[in-house]
Structures are given as C-alpha cells and as structure tokens.
Amino acid sequence: MRPVALLTDFGLSDHYVGVLHAVLEREAPGVVRLDLGHAFDPGDVWAASFQLRCAWPHLPGDCVVLAVVDPGVGTFRRAAALAIGDRLVVAPDNGLATAIGPAAEVVTLDWRRMGLEEPSATFNGRDLFAPAAARLAAGADLLSLGEDLVSNSLLPCPLPAPVRTGSGIEGTILHVDRFGNLVTNVRAEDHADVTTAAFVGRIARLVRTYAEARPDEVVLLEGSAGYLELAINCGSAADATSLERGDPVLFNK
Amino acid sequence: MRPVALLTDFGLSDHYVGVLHAVLEREAPGVVRLDLGHAFDPGDVWAASFQLRCAWPHLPGDCVVLAVVDPGVGTFRRAAALAIGDRLVVAPDNGLATAIGPAAEVVTLDWRRMGLEEPSATFNGRDLFAPAAARLAAGADLLSLGEDLVSNSLLPCPLPAPVRTGSGIEGTILHVDRFGNLVTNVRAEDHADVTTAAFVGRIARLVRTYAEARPDEVVLLEGSAGYLELAINCGSAADATSLERGDPVLFNK
C-alpha cells in the first residue's frame, strides 16, 4: 500500500484533519499517513503550493499526496488526481494540483464513477478527495476515479517562475519564514553563477553560511529547500528590508 | 487490532499528547492512532463533545475513541468505557462519555481490576484512560476493565437537544467556527421541512449553497456535519448577529 501525505488549510482546532485521517484509515485500513502541515492561512493556495514544493523531493517515492486547500468548494471548480513520476497527487483544480509540475496522467474526480454518495457542498476533502486518495493508496488506477483530462488544461499554480532578462534573473519572493528570511523562487542549483541579489536599491552578496555575514548585513544564501533567500544572521531580513511575499528580486553574476 | 482515535484538551505545546500516543504504542504495539484534535479550550466538555459528534459518523467502524477532557481529574468523578454500535469510547464521566448517545454496555474503569499502578492525581489520561484504550484496541472485553454500570447513570452531555414546541423547533447554537458560521443542534435530515430560522427579531431563509445568498444576507444552510447553520457568504454571521454559543434559534416551515 502507498503512504499518504496530507496537506490542508483546515487548522488544528476542529475535527476536520482528524476526519481526513479517519476516512483514510476506514477506506484503506493500515495505510501509512504523514502530516505535511495544516496550519496555512485558509484558502492560501500560494503558501500550500510552496510548502508542497519544498517537501516534495523528500517524500516516499510512491507517496500519494492529499492536498486540500479549497476555497472554491461547492462551485464548479474541478477536482483532480495526477501521476507525477511514481507519485500521485489528489487536489482541487485551483492551482494547487499543478504546484509540482507536469503530470504524466490527469483525471477529474467523479463521485459517480467512484460509487460515492454525492459530496457535501462544503467538505469535499472528506467526501471526495480523501476517498480518492485512499483508493490510490490501495492500488486503484487513476482512471477508476474519473475521466481522463489533458494535463495542461488544469489551472496554473499561482507561484511565479523566475524570468531571464537582459539584466539578469528576475525572481520573486515566495515565502517569508518565521525567522524573517525571504525565500525566492530561484533555485541555487539551476543558477550556480548567481553571486548577488538586488532589491529596492540595495545589493546582497552570496554567502554559504550565516556565519559569513557581517552584523546586520542582508546576505544571499541557499536555504534548506534549495532556493536562494535573503537573510540576516540572527535577525529578520523581512523587517530590515520591508520586502514581502510577491516582491521582485534581481539576481546577477 | 482496533484503531484508536484521540481527542483531548491537552494542547500541542507540552508532552501530554505525545505521552498518550507513547502509552498506546507501548501497551498495544503497532496500534493505528488517529488525532481528532487536541486544541480545544481546557476543560471545555461542550466543545469536545460537539467535535466528537461531528467526527463520529466518519470514524472506522471498529474504532476505540480515547476522549480526555477532564477538569475533574483527581476528584471522585468516574472514568467510563462504553460500547456504542461496534465502536468503543473511553472517557471521563463528566458529560463527554455520553456525547454520542445511548450505549449498549458501560463500565467504570477500575485501575485495580486492570492491574495498573495507582493513577496520579493529575494525569489520568496517561495512567488510566490510555491503558484502557490500548487494551480495548488489543481486543479486551469491557468487563476486564471495570465494573458494569447502568448506562443512564452516566452524567448527561452538556449539549442541549432541540425542542419541538407549538411555535416550531427551538434549537441552540452549539459552535461558532473560525469563519463565524453559527452551527446549531438541528440536524437537517431530521427536520427536512424547515425553511426558515428566526433569531433576535430577524429571519434567515434556507439555501443550499453560499452562492445563493445575497451580499451580507444571513442565510440558513446545512453544514458539513449535517447541522443547520447560520452563515454569511464571505463574511462572519457571528459578527453580523452578535449571536454566541448557547443562544437560541427558532426553526419553522
């Protein structure tokens, strides 16, 4: 049986996450379950996509990801299941389903084809997504869950990609972590020649560890998920720069 | 082995929840464990009862529920284990044990009969309830844990039931969720003829989805747990009405 990794915006003060776990265990007894996080801001597809992207390389090879951040529940947004490499993803078609990248195969979930009761208008995580993930964990084919779909008809993930321009690599801040580090969308291994980052009239130089930074210096370094980030040793780069999620950073040799 | 679903008010900043899990694994190695929630207000039997009631229909069929919200620990309140359908519940006799409804069989937990050390005066969750749940998970009979008890001598759950009167169904708000929705104790399927809800001089009409509501209109709809709730599309019904947990709502055709 495949393990299932859960990622939602349900928070931890209601029964919602517990019920997803219960449905998984009920429908696929003994299934291995992993919590990737449930405390994202409600409806924040951007944040959930970012966290999923960071965790992805470290998941079990045959994992099923059950990702439910679903502000459009009860409307006509589609529900999707995808195959990406040997892993499978179940998620709403609101940008979260495409957080990782191109899929080899995509279906739209169909509760009738799955033989389920009609899902409630407010909790598809419990009524549609978790049962789909449980079946995939137990070995079901994607096509037993719904209709085949052309992959590139899914809504694009809201996370912007870096852009190469005449003046360098234009990146974007994807995440401000709880230490005030500003994590961008530029992967260090994809841009090994980058040595500086420019933002609001300032320049940060690339260092390997925090210890190389001078006091209060905003530096550029590779964070734990492989992205270049702006940081201050023992301080908050967010406070020092007033930069926020979505702001641009220009990378150069 | 039966899976165990845990629900407590222990919070997540201490070792208490972890120790319950450890005791379960120590006493019943390999037991499947599910967290239904641990972030309820300390001692809030009402909230824990509500969340357990919402999760109940979705739990594995042979689940053991380990529910510990226990402000009376160390006093003479009894500890109970119950059989309800194919499921078992272990909980203090403070109203939480009766959150789900009538039990076919009830025992009061007896540490001597279980061969345990005398429980501490402050952490019966670890010393009494979790060992009892572990034994039930591993297949023990209720009567191996303590003395048979007449079910209706347990303290009643604090959640009020709706009352049918000459002027309609008198319901009560059981829960204000984090979106400001006001969840009542009236189950939609039990009262299919309800079309309006009256509260503090106002009337809300029944709709099926949020999208049917006009801007700022307080509407009545069936929530994900099957209860009728007052809600505002993209807004907080709690803020708009000043209604709180425990307030009355009158339902009519």
Place this chain on the structure above:
Amino acid sequence: MRPVALLTDFGLSDHYVGVLHAVLEREAPGVVRLDLGHAFDPGDVWAASFQLRCAWPHLPGDCVVLAVVDPGVGTFRRAAALAIGDRLVVAPDNGLATAIGPAAEVVTLDWRRMGLEEPSATFNGRDLFAPAAARLAAGADLLSLGEDLVSNSLLPCPLPAPVRTGSGIEGTILHVDRFGNLVTNVRAEDHADVTTAAFVGRIARLVRTYAEARPDEVVLLEGSAGYLELAINCGSAADATSLERGDPVLFNK
C-alpha cells in the same frame, strides 16, 4: 522495527516536521512514528530537555528518540546518537543529547560513514538526524553511524540539578505550565521527607491534591511527571508569586 518518537522546535506552520516524518517513512517504511511535541520556542534546549525528561518514562521500551532543537546548525557543534538503557537517542550535542542522563554508548554522527550526501547547512534534522534515526529504527548499530565518543565529553544539559545544602534542598523552577503551575527539578520520590517549600519569603506546605488547598493558597504538590511543583487551586501560582523559570526554591522537612 523500533518506534521513533519525534521532538523538535520546528513548529507546525511549515513543512519541516512533515519532512522528518517523510524521511523516516522513506528510509524505514512502515516505521511507527510518535510526535512528542514540536511547538517549543525556537532554540529552547532547556524546554525541550524538560519535556523529553517528562515523557521518557512512558516511551516504548525500545524507542528511538529523534530530538532536534538545533540553533547551532551549520556550525561545528557535533551530532550525537546515544544508547540509554534499551532506548536510543539522536540529537545535537548542545545539551539536548544529555537531557536524560548517562549513556552506555555514544557516537558522533558522520554523514560520510553513513553514505549520505553532505547535509545542508540549515536543515540537519532532515539530512542527518532523521536518516540516522531511521537506520537505528531498522536495527543498525550505533557504530555504523559514526565514531565512538566518550560519553562525558558531550555538553551538559542546561537543566540544573537540585543541590543539598545545610539549609535544605535548593531546587530550581524548570517549567511554568499553561495553568501557571511552577514545576521544579526536585523529584518527589527522591525526596520523600520534604514537606515545605520556601520562596521569596513565603512558605508553601505539601498537599496531595489541589482540593486540600485553601482559596488562593500557594501549595506544594507532586505533579504528573513526578516533580514537586508550586500551584494554586483554580489559579496561577506564576501570577501570584511572580516566580519564573530558573528561579530558586528551597525545600525542607
């Protein structure tokens, strides 16, 4: 396979804890995982040591503890794995590794000997500690993870021990819990003759249960983890006394 108990300061709003679980499942499929807590203040080795010490007696007998509170990540602090009784501990050598007491065997983790990629400078929990815990869970020897180390060369745990003096037992407040109870480092079973505690000119008498205290009286009693604590029935001893973590308390017959 041994179960693994996780304790970190990673919080619950990022993917970090989820990734530890993912690495454990990836490297030791089917391993039993227990969360002992992840919401300690970042870098607070004292708090993590205290919580681990409280949970320790209740863990499965053959448990592997994966404890990562690691403000020194990326510097030259060593990483350790220890055998204590039948249990194993994996932790940074910053005082957390010695929270429980003397080890029969200690090694410093060596990523080369383990055949791992070089760990990132910022997330050794994922890249070094979790892989080490997974191998121990699967049955590896300590010496397969790194070099033998003399146990007493590890950094001492920051939690102070009580001191016997001419005037009694000098204890220290280790923890203020969320009810305002002041938990000291004096174990009741080690000091069965203690009957009073003196602090800032006041005296508290030993009671067995909260119910024995008079209204607003600060009393001394044995808490659930076996330590003597100052408490007020239905009140906060921290507020009433202004005592804090690290403050002294003098115990007498």
